[in-house]
Amino acid sequence: MKEHKMEYVKLIDTTLCTACRGCQVACKQWNENPASKTQNHGSYQNPQDLEWNTWTLIRFQEYTDTDGNFKWLFRKDGCMHCTDAACVRACPSGALHHTDYGVVAHNREICIGCKACTSACPFDIPRYNKTTEKIYKCDLCYDRLKNGQPAACVKACITGAITMGEKETMIKKAYDRVEKLGGKAVVYGDKFVGGTHVMYILSEPPAVYDKLPVKPSVPMSVILWKNLFKPFTLIGMGAIAGAAALHYLIKGPHEVHEKKEGEE
Amino acid sequence: MTNHYIDLKNADVILIMGSNAAEHHPMAFKWILRAKEKGAQIIHVDPRYTRTSARCDYHVPLRSGTDIAFLGGMINYIASNDKFFHDYVVNYTNAPFLVNPDFQFNDGLFSGYNPEKRKYDKATWTFQMDANGVPMKDFTLQDPRCVFQLMKQHYSRYTLDKVSSITGVSKENLLKVYEAYASTGVPDKAGTECYALGWTHHTTGSQIIRTMSMIQLLLGNMGIAGGGVNALRGEPNVQGSTDHCILYGNLPGYLKMLNTSCPDLKTYLEHYTPKCNDPQSANFYINYPKFTVSFLKAMYGDAATPENEFGYNWLPKLDDGKHYSLMHLFDKMYEGKIKGLFSYGTDPAVSSPNSGKVRKALEKLDFLVSANIFDNETCSFWHGPGVDPTQVKTECFLLPAAATMEKEGSQSNSGRWVQWKYKAVNPPEDALAIGDIQIRIMDTIKALYAKEGGPNAESILNLKWDYKDGKGNFDALKVAKQINGYWLADSTYEDKLTGATKDFKKGELVPSFGMLRDDGTTSCGNWIMSGSFDEKGLNKMAKREKDDPTGLGLYPNWAYCWPVNRRIIYNRASCDVNGKPYNPKRKILAWTGDKWVGDVPDGPWPPQADKEKGKYPFIMKQDGVGSLFGPGMVEGPFPEHYEPLEGPLAKNPLSNQLINPTIEIFKSELDTVANASEKFPYVCTTYSCTEHWCSGALTRWQAWLLEMQPELYVEIGEQLARDLRIGNADWVHVSSARGRVKCRAMVTKRFVPFKVEGKTVHQVGLPFNYGWLYPEDGSDSTNFLTPTVGDANTFCPEYKAFMVNVERA
């Protein structure tokens, strides 16, 4: 990771979210993402899931808690901008990278659409577009940040459910808020993958929420791949080449032993 | 709103009832959440658990159309448990007034009912007067004929059991809400109510709002920071359009529309200028003639003279006793009595009740002029579903209109703030602002009348019509200044209270409606807006200062707020009779001995303890006090629960009067009704969704919004869906006695069945944002289902409670 100018954290307080989906539209507008042709699937949630042209969406969930209280949970899903980002680890071309704000941006110019990131991401965020053969995801409006503007979703949020600011300040804000809320409220994001740059204040335990991993981590497969097999490919080939050279020097070439006449 | 959006943050308890604030008034809801952050209790009472409910402390489900029963129960709770704000009720309401001994209430009807006309004779709905013609009062509130006792008696029938059985709300929930809300009946607590179309869209809509007003008076919540009865209006500019008389019975500024029983100006002014013999009542509408004459001067300019009654008879008049609401309009159109329709910024083929009838009615027009941003189902009715274009004679014109950001002008928000806004971009192609369209049409009409003459030619030819800029285009600022009003002669204004005088020159603007005159020396298009400019022409609507001297979020220098920049109306009621604030922590106003300090007070007079110069706080009321007894309503002085036109019950559990006795029943063959019918067993309500706007005529074309809510759906509770074997996202038919729509089923936990009169009653709901024109497969208008019936006072249609059946498609 590069040296940061300043690490930003976007804090999503689900206890203030009214699911107006202004963020969802603002994201599409700023990033000029087209709409999809959708149909009603018996829920307000639409599109059903993140798509190459939908980098954030509100997940609607009808939930009855253990005390029998009905709750309608809203969660703004989107890139969590991990510090230890599996996608960045997995990306072969360097298209996925950390910006100087600590968030994970994506350089589509050099993206090769290999889809390593789509499966590596523990939050299931990056999406592949078959037509452009590229990956798409939130970059926390890097262009806006660079110009001193908050991300489009932050700007659009009316209730103040989405805010952003300097990392430590926001983490403190999150914990203060959770303390005030009490009950089952928790901070989500700072305790794994090196800390995410998008954090939640959840009113329920994380396990309750659809598609939200309780203990997200860089997958074992990615660690094996990138931390073991990747170096050992070169190390292995190099070591064997070295061993061969050594063999050649010590034992020399394996000469054929001509059979002399009548030797039998 | 009696208060304003930001003021919601000052409340201790917020009752959201008849509104889905989070979904439809997100900006208002921001301030509700601020209040919640500060510890306020937020309660949502609504048939359906919505995005608003999700952010409230709790949600209480209530059967559609039973709000008066619910609130009547609250009045009963407050009165019988002595939870009311005694000092406030005695001094600032008509609770102590003694009512006419002949006034009666019996089995759902008040005295004076005429069943043939479906109308009351209000003769007995009066007070006992003393020798001076001032209402007699019993400040102990013990007299059995005093308003308080009559009210208490009236609502004693609204017991917890009864209310629970009508509304389907459990007794625990009723008590929970009543206790929470009644806790604000003390000087240092404020409770506010937020409503919207969930209250107005009923045959009892006006009375629901009145019931809440009564509760607010009982608890001392009117005129205070964090209090009030707050209609949440939105971007459709309902506030601005009603201020400027979108309703047929009004002239601008809520003056009454002319009618045939007032054939001349004198009769009209005598009829509508209230009289009061109590010297302490400001009775501000005593100034009615000044507002009316100034309005006529604004209409007809120099042509309006005392000799011709300022052009009074050039204006059209309503036939006495007849109504001209949207529903009447389409009823008459269906009868073939209306030849042409100008439909601007509206889509009645989707948004009007009983859309099937509306679309049939449009076929009987000779011409239809639509001015809209997009084509809509109204303008395109001639090629709609089931219509043979070759058989439609109507000539349709679609005038491309400019969108709101493509024109300059004022916009009014719910808090009565009138904010000037500037044009951001030019309209596309040959689209024009509605003002420009009107200028061109009226110019042509005037020229034709000048050339050819015609009936009532004077009313057209004399019309003052100088609202163009140098290039001949519509000039919004010129209109705004005429609305504010001008001095038409050099004049001197004398302040009656202080004796100070000020001189004005002819051509200067009138800086306040208090200075308007009835002699033709001032003009004013809308008296409540007089003061939006200063005399030199400073546009106060364009002010954008962020100072907040009270710390209560009044922001007095941000835009202009009618009346006279008063941010909280009836604010003198926030202080005791000596002008001392009831709640020193939320001090919006205080009497310093010689003047009021804080918000702009409701009149400069001293508080009412000063028997000589002091005035009562409710200056717009004839008697100067809030009306617990409200004879102005057509249904009666005390709101009473009646069932919706179509409901699940064959008998009103409270009386033998099933439905509102004063609503007009429409009788065309397309106006069928099925009350308590086995064919249509489910209560249905309609609503909007956050993602679409009104009929969806604008938002359905917006791909990002359509993506989120692509097609019509009906929300059904899990139990009903199980009973009907309907799966989530299945296609279903929803039908009423009037029509049928096809839509997706959205099976949800958010609708729960009600226990009503011992029976299980299911309720379903649909949004009204879809029409056949676009998207092609998004289904058609929900209003095929709704009945042609409206509130008896306002004729606001009953979109919120009717009966349907649901079947798998």
Place this chain on the structure above:
Amino acid sequence: MSNHSAEMIKVTDGIERIAHWILAATCLFCLLTGLGFMFHSWSGIPNMLGGYYAALWMHIFSGLAFAASLIYGFFMWKKDCAFEADDAKWILNGGGYLWPTTNLPPVYKYNAGQKAFFWCIVAFGALIVLTGLVMWNADSFAHVVARWAFTLHAMSAMVIGSFFVVHFYLGTIGNPGTVSAMFTGKCSKAWCQTHCPRWLEEKEKKVA
């Protein structure tokens, strides 16, 4: 049987050699482009090929050719590469490459090391091809499948890459006289007597 030991004996036919070289070339190409994807520091390789995107497609098509030649090679060589009892003995003696030994069992066409290489290429080649197909269409598979495909692909590359080096060494300077088998198709009789005596014997019997 009086042939001079310098006499050249045909050990491979044309088809065999073509299959081998396609397999070798595609394998090497995939290996190099793969390394280019794996290490940002090796970006020179994809850049030389016209960028990552072009390199990816070349990698994919090369991989498909590798798969085709692998399948062909499998059927062609599987019989000669079937393990037999003596192979264990051969391995226990280090194939004669690591320490002096006189105990080597006579080899038929391929010795146990070559067989192991073959089966390794078959197994990891199949794995790398299959995982490659999954990666190519990662969005059609469950994430956990796709995720492990990337990992197993890399692991296979590691194994194949390593064996590739061994094969290269033993096929060239490690065993003088071997490399001609894949160019001219012929090796000296002496070479055959050393590396595949039983095969030679059988071949000569047939001729006789």
